Amino acid sequence: MSPTIVNILRESMEFLGRIVEALIGKAKNAKVQVSVRGGTQPVLSLESQLQQTRIRELIESASQKILWNTVPTLKGVSAIEIGEGQPVYSARLLACQAKVAMGVEIGSALVSRQGDASRGFVVRSSITRFPFRNESFSYFLARFATQYQGDLARALQELGRVLVPGGQGVVVDYHPFGLYAKKGTHRARPAESGVHRFEDYYRLCRQVGFRVVDVREVFIDEQLRQFFKEEEIHAYRNLKGTPLLILLFVYKPKGK
Numbered sequence: 001m002s003p004t005i006v007n008i009l010r011e012s013m014e015f016l017g018r019i020v021e022a023l024i025g026k027a028k029n030a031k032v033q034v035s036v037r038g039g040t041q042p043v044l045s046l047e048s049q050l051q052q053t054r055i056r057e058l059i060e061s062a063s064q065k066i067l068w069n070t071v072p073t074l075k076g077v078s079a080i081e082i083g084e085g086q087p088v089y090s091a092r093l094l095a096c097q098a099k100v101a102m103g104v105e106i107g108s109a110l111v112s113r114q115g116d117a118s119r120g121f122v123v124r125s126s127i128t129r130f131p132f133r134n135e136s137f138s139y140f141l142a143r144f145a146t147q148y149q150g151d152l153a154r155a156l157q158e159l160g161r162v163l164v165p166g167g168q169g170v171v172v173d174y175h176p177f178g179l180y181a182k183k184g185t186h187r188a189r190p191a192e193s194g195v196h197r198f199e200d201y202y203r204l205c206r207q208v209g210f211r212v213v214d215v216r217e218v219f220i221d222e223q224l225r226q227f228f229k230e231e232e233i234h235a236y237r238n239l240k241g242t243p244l245l246i247l248l249f250v251y252k253p254k255g256k
Contacts, residue, residue: 045181046242047188049235055188056084057227059145062218062245063172064088067141070170070249074098074139080132080162082106083143087122093139102137104130106148128154136162140169145245149173151192153204160208165254168213175217175243176200201248214249 046055067089075097081087087103094101103122125131127150140159149155152173163169174180174189176197181187195201198215205212220239228236 043179044238045187046179046239047181047184047186049238050232052186052188054227054232058220058224059172059245060088061227062224063143063145063247065223066216066218066247067170067172068092071096071141072139072168077138078102078136079139079141080104080137081141081143082127082130082159083141084146084148088143089141090122093141098139102132106146128158130158130162132162134161135164138164138167140167142169142171144171144173145188147188147190149190149193151190152195153207156204156208156210160210160252163252165252168249168251171201171248171250173201173246173248175246178243178245179239198246201246205248205250209252210250211253212248213251216247216249217243218245218247220244 050058071089071092073096074093076099078100079093079096079098080102081089081093082104084105084107086105087101090101090103100121105122105124106127123131127144127148140163142155142159144152144155156171159169159171173195174193176195178189180189195204201215202212220236220242224244225236
């Protein structure tokens with residue numbers, strides 16, 4: 001190949017290279033402009049927009065609207081409520097004719113007086129080691145949407161131990177698709193929870209002998225608007241329509 005042809009080919013390749021570089025540069029600029037015009041914003045966690053006290057307020061109000069009206073007739077049986085702080089549903093359990101209403105407080109401080117029979121009996125306990133014998137209760141309300149939940153698998157295992165065959169209950173947890181922080185010390189959902197999808201709940205319930213008979217979801221909606229102060233309206237608008245809680249209604253089948 002003659003030197004003239006080689007030079008022509010070299011100059012052609014250099015020319016094409018400059019064109020390709022120019023096209024790549026234009027594509028990068030276009031991408032940046034589209035991103036800016038689109039107003040892409042990072043997804044903010046619930047904890048980054050609201051105080052923990054406000055989050056607990058939302059959780060308690062939303063779950064109570066469902067739980068208060070779903071407690072069945074408990075005539076002559078023992079019932080247990082597990083949750084952070086003082087029991088909320090002891091009066092309701094007794095009103096539904098429970099023989100015994102036991103409240104188990106989990107957390108860093110005991111709020112109620114232990115053995116307070118006027119509100120059902122109250123004890124303080126670890127969520128993974130209840131001070132009760134096997135098959136002691138026929139109904140439970142487990143308010144696990146708390147930072148003290150810990151390992152949900154172990155908590156469910158303990159519930160399976162104390163529930164009688166034929167018993168039933170409700171598990172309240174943070175919604176697996178909620179905007180809860182994945183990192184940091186102030187997140188609401190415990191790091192060791194171990195639940196990321198709906199399928200995880202069914203798997204964990206099967207492991208302890210529970211059958212899931214109903215599932216209900218709670219979202220941040222107009223009914224919870226009243227709990228947001230004026231300075232929190234921006235947070236409400238960001239969070240409106242996002243998942244907050246999941247409630248699992250379970251049953252423990254009787255053995256053959």
